[in-house]
Amino acid sequence: MHRPAVARLAQYGSTAMAELPPPYLAPSLHFSMPRSNVQTSNFSTTPVVAAGRGRDMNRTRGVSAIHRTGTRFNLSASKYPLPKPVSPDQMKPRPATPNHGLWGFFPPSHEALSTTEFDAAFGRPWSVQELRNKSWDDLHKLWWVCVKERNRIATSNLERSRLKAGFGDHEANQRDEAIVVTQKTIKHVLRERWHAWEEASRLYAKGYRPQDQDTMEQETMEEVAPAEDPFKEDIVKETKL
Template sequence: MSVPSRLFSQGLQIRQSSLPPAFLLPSLFTSSFSTSSQLSARRDGNPNRGVTALRRTGLRRRQTLSVKPEDLPRPVTDSKERSEIDVDPNHGLWGFFNRERFPFATPEYDNSHGRAWTVQELRGKDFEDLHKLWWVCVRERNRLSTESYERGKAKAGYGEYEAGAREEEVKHTQKAIKHVLTERWYAWEDARMLAESDPSVNLYPNAGEPSYSATESAFEEYTEPEQIQSAQQDSQVPSSEAQSQVVPEQIKTQQETRV
């Protein structure tokens, strides 16, 4: 036997020894059982997927439109041929513009403002007035911010200083409103804590129950101090009891004289 034939026979023997037995051959062609889902990409039936005007992708092949180019309306380029639009002069959205209703106000307009509200002045206002004043400040800051953006787009180069000074006064008013509301909240919280310790106050009454039940100590007779009594005697000022005991005839005569 030659050398090549001997090597071929040895390789065939090695190959036959590495193969499995004949009864295990069907298992090589069956797929393994698995409960996990396949990792293939999800198919999308949307024909317009990936078509966008922002990226200028254009239409796909064989893609049709529901509107033909002949049916599209043509824009009116001539301003004289356009139809006039009626605008309500008293519309609420005009409040977001300046008094002249220009895209941005003049420096003279923004500079013509007063001072901010102080805390002492706002303490006398009720909650409804403070609520209205707060949203007036919000609307004013909205207008100033919008006009500042439009002024930057137009590259006007003026009005920023006056608008900034006006906005600072509006911010001071808003800080004063917050200060007053914080004071009222602390006062209410102190009163609530005091009412919890008072047995005559019921903060959580049921239907038909009074929230306050007066005790006998609330109706105790008031006695004036000795200093006040001595001062009344020296100046001969009648006491509160003597003033309350008025003769009905005197009341009648007083009413007749007033008439």
Template sequence: MSVPSRLFSQGLQIRQSSLPPAFLLPSLFTSSFSTSSPLSARRDGNPNRGVSALRRTGLRRRQTLSVKPEDLPRPVTDSKERSEIDVDPNHGLWGFFNRERFPFATPEYDNSHGRAWTVQELRGKDFEDLHKLWWVCVRERNRLSTESYERGKAKAGYGEYEAGAREEEVKHTQKAIKHVLTERWYAWEDARMLAESDPSVNLYPKSGVRCA
């Protein structure tokens, strides 16, 4: 047998050995769910395709608007002609504004503040007072952040130093509150562990279950 014939017979044997058994051949073929012929790609019928206000593409050619420019309402620029809106002077949202209720406070207002609370002073406060003081600090920092944003939009050029110094005092108060709460937690945890080791103390009289 020549070399090409031998290679052909070997290749045929390898191919036959790689084929699956005859009873598995039907599982290799699948039928489509639909017998209809496949359709071509559906065309997009959106007439506003490609028109984007974010990308400022503008209107398409021969595109008309449903509202004409003369039908648009005109804003009232004169403050005397605007209708007055009744606002509750005691509304809770006024707490997020300064005392004068201006968009941003003056440097004199932000600079007129005291020092931060110390840890020694806060140790004598109960949990309710600490909770109230914490949220007063949160509201004050919210006001300072909002006024800093408005001051940047108006390009005022003043008040950042005074507002920053006031916010630092508020942050020191919040750190002192966290310090006091951490001390109380450690004191409570030490007392709990001491009571757990004392057999004469039952911390759970109702359930009678003691935790390790």
């Protein structure tokens, strides 16, 4: 219990002390003391030093988003006029960009909805044997070509669904399935190369070197090479005669 509270309790005598609750509830007591003897102050978040100057130092006091009240002072933006939007008639025309990258989401005709003839004109997917002969850069380019084409198909399907056209879904889905097969084939080839690289790394860690294999193959070929025919010279002489 604080010392001022103990002093006030002692002033009221033993009767008041007997009527009080236990000491652990003393901080929450409200003493009915005369108003003149109680020191009170109005609630304020402003520091005491700033309150003595005669003005409120809280610049955000009175600002409420609920009651739509503004600030008590002018903001810096109030000194300058707000910009006005320019009408489309006064804007300078911009040159067209036929090779813009966003046109990749649309067919070559630059229309939002592709035709069934365009979607149906596609070839077969790439095979594994064909992609095994491709380099890493070629596979990388082919993958993003497939991604770009699938984005174009998705854009046409979304526009077709919005317009409720009722045609072109079958051709677009068939084209998309062929592209998905190509992407899966690319992953299959890259997976094969990854396993081959892991196997080569494992053999290299064990001490195997490719030149050792070449030397062994050369020695094996020399051992298996057929011996010279002893009657070869006689056959050549008879042929000359």
